Amino acid sequence: MRQVSHVTPMELWCYGPVRYLEAYIGYCLFHLLQTSALMSITSIFLTLYLKYEAANYLNPSKIRIVIVTVLMFLPAMLSIVFESLLVKNQALPLESREMFRKLNRDVSEHSVIGFMKYTSIPSKGNLYVISLTIISIPIIGLVLRSFQGLTVQVMMPTICYFPSFVCFMFVMITRSAVLASELAYSIRRNYENVKIHQVFEEKHVAQEILPALLAKKSTEAIEKSGVQVKAEKQVKGVRKCCKNVVLQLSDGIELISDLIVVATGEEPNSETIETD
Structure with missing residues (x-):
């Protein structure tokens, strides 16, 4: 799946065998994968916190661990709520399903499974939740690192996830493409050959x-x-x-x-x- 940001409104393209299915199925899978990535990031930093607790306390407080776990996974739960509303309002109505059937009538390399407009409250809320989570969790991890020295554990997810998020925000603002080659062309403004x-x-x-x-x-x-x-x-x-x-x-x-x-x-x- 690919988010095409250089068209208005931004489109979601689906490749592979899933492109022959109904558009709402691909749209649900897109949000499922997005939430899974957010849960994966949260799980990594929760592991860091549990290591920190084990290194500092012989008998860590279970109540504190439960509270921290709930707070860490709260953004992911909010994202699930917003994405469920997006699927209900944008993908499941009969008008939307009929529109995508007509749009994908002659499927070749890919199909269009949805649009990213960021005009409704669920879409804006989901964007804010994911953005704040990805920005804040590395900062929290670096603070914990200063107490316990978990440098490798903190820097690896920060290096893996934060640059991809910066790339995502860059292509959203500039409306350029997500592909690496096209991104390189959009950054290099003064190239000679086209x-x-x-x-x-x-x-x-x-x-x-x-x-x-x-x-x-x-x-x-x-x-x-x-x-x-x-x-x-x-x-x-x-x-x-x-x-x-x-x-x-x-x-x-x-x-x-x-x-x-x-x-x-x-x-x-x-x-x-x-x-x-």
């Missing part, structure tokens, strides 16, 4: 094909519609000729027309390119 995935040479053709792209059609289906797809081409130069944009590719080909360019990462950094 990989072109698709070049549509006529606007009226693009107007017919872009809906197919939005419906997640495959590249083969696009080519059968009469659109020339040039993949893995490097942009060598850009110039204007008679109000047309001329794109010079590395293999010597020149494309002259009112171009619509779909490139990896950011748009081409030349001011002379007019993308639609």
